[in-house]
Amino acid sequence: MRFRTLQLMRLFGIPVIVDYSWLPVVGLHVWLASAFYLPQQTAGALPVWEYYVFGVLMTVLLFGSILAHELAHALMARLEGIKIYDIQLHIFGGWTRLAGEPDRPMAELRIAVAGPAMSFLIGVLFILCLLVVQAIAPEYPLRLPLRETFRYLFLGNFVLAMFNLLPGLPLDGGRALRAWLWHRSGDVMEATLLAKRMGVGIAYMISSFGIFSAFWWGEYLTAVWMVIVGFFLKNVAESDYRRRQRVHTAEIAQQRNEARWRIEGTVGSVMTAPAVSVSPDARISEFIDHTLAEHRHASFPVARDGRLHGMLLLERLREVPREQWERLAVRDVMEPVREDYFITVRASLDYAARKLESSPAGHLAVIDADGFLIGYLGPGDLKIPAA
Ligand SMILES: [Zn+2]
Structure with a gap:
């Protein structure tokens, strides 16, 4: 499901990412609005260029509304203390990628409801715009297309809110339902x-x-x-x-x-757990701003849901030009999983010391018998039992 992506802008420090598949959809919307919807609604009374001006305006405001919906989720999540990877816009609308999950049902509920609430609010705003335009004298030439534009946007935002409130995952209503059931049971x-x-x-x-x-x-x-x-x-x-x-x-x-x-004489007795890891989907800039700012290690295990995906070496990261930090994800620059990057939790300390010496990362990711990342082992961890 991943295509090449492009960063549109940063809002409140949150990258807004679009999928390339999203661009033709924007074009299609301009065309449908300018060549069909607006001429139909206004009985073809206006010059063609004017339809296109309003078609573009409708499109920008509609996608801006979707962005505002996602931004409401993101800012509420931030208020709840959850970090945000980015907001992604795609052909089905958008979603906000959070770096964690809310640990309380009420936090989840607030984050879920923030988006549709924003859409309702914007819908009401467009109703007010519509009323203002209606009140303007009938001879005002922009009255007709403006009225249709605002009507479309208030309907669009209401539909967006209602659709997202359908009570099933992955929709907002589903998250709210989940939060409520979680709170109850x-x-x-x-x-x-x-x-x-x-x-x-x-x-x-x-x-x-x-x-x-x-x-x-x-x-x-x-x-x-x-x-x-x-x-x-x-x-x-x-x-x-x-x-x-x-x-x-x-x-x-x-x-x-x-x-x-914690068995005596094994990696498990000395490792640092849990391991500081980074998601393969995280942007390089996110990694530098968050993970690296807090943990000055020379290498980081790359993992998702406890599964090791590779190893991120700072040495390798230094070769990446700064202009590409926003665009590239950790997955693009990490080293793929190799045997000399990890060790099992039950391995002996002697073996670990030898393996660590020859490790290109200077550290080893510690995994359990099922292959889950559970810790991290550096030279510092081994000093204590050796003395
Ligand atoms: Zn939503």
Whole structure:
């Protein structure tokens, strides 16, 4: 699902990233608005260039509204103390990538609801704009296209809010539902499972409604779009659930194993745990601003959901020109996983000392029997038992 991406801007320090697949969608929206929607709504009363001016305005304001929705999620997450990777805009709208998960249901609820609340607010703002334009004298020449533009935007923002409030993951309503169930039962995994099932159900309903509308009303374009959206939602709901399940299982395994690792004379007795790791998806700039600013290591294990993806060496990072820090992700510059970058938790200290000496990273990632990253081993860790 990853294509090449492009950074549009930074808002409140948060990178706004677009997928290249998003650019034709913006163009398509300008065209549909200028060549079809606006002429239809105004009975073709205006010159063609004017339709394009308003078509572009509609498009910029619509995508700006989507961005504002995501920004509301991001700023609320920041208020809850969660770091933000970036906001991504793509053909189905947008999403905010958080560097962590809220650990309390109420925090999750606030983050989930912030987006739709922002969309409602913007919708109301456009209603006010619409009322102002209506009040202006009828002979004012821009009245007609402006009115249609504002009407489209208030409807668009209301639809955005309502759609996102459907109570199933991965939609905002699904996150809110999950938070509420979690708050009630205290069982985050059960809450996630129910919210995912609702999400998959909603996805099937959207797809079925699309197929129904094709046969009933002959709305083929809408039908194809709804089937695609349904399919996309179902996939995201399921992969999001699997990811949460993995993280949760890894957490439980880690808690259970914690005591077992501390075996005399093994790597487990001296390692630094948990390991400071960095996600393969993190931008280089994020890594430098956050992880490196706090931890002055020479190398960092690259891991996602406890799985080792590679090793990031500062030595290698120094070769990357500063202009590329925003564009490149950790995955682009890391070293792939090699046997001499990691060691198992049960390995002996003698073996660890020898391996550490020949390690190109100067450190070793420590993994458990299932391959999960659980710690980190540097020369400093080995000094204590050797003395
Ligand atoms: Zn949202």
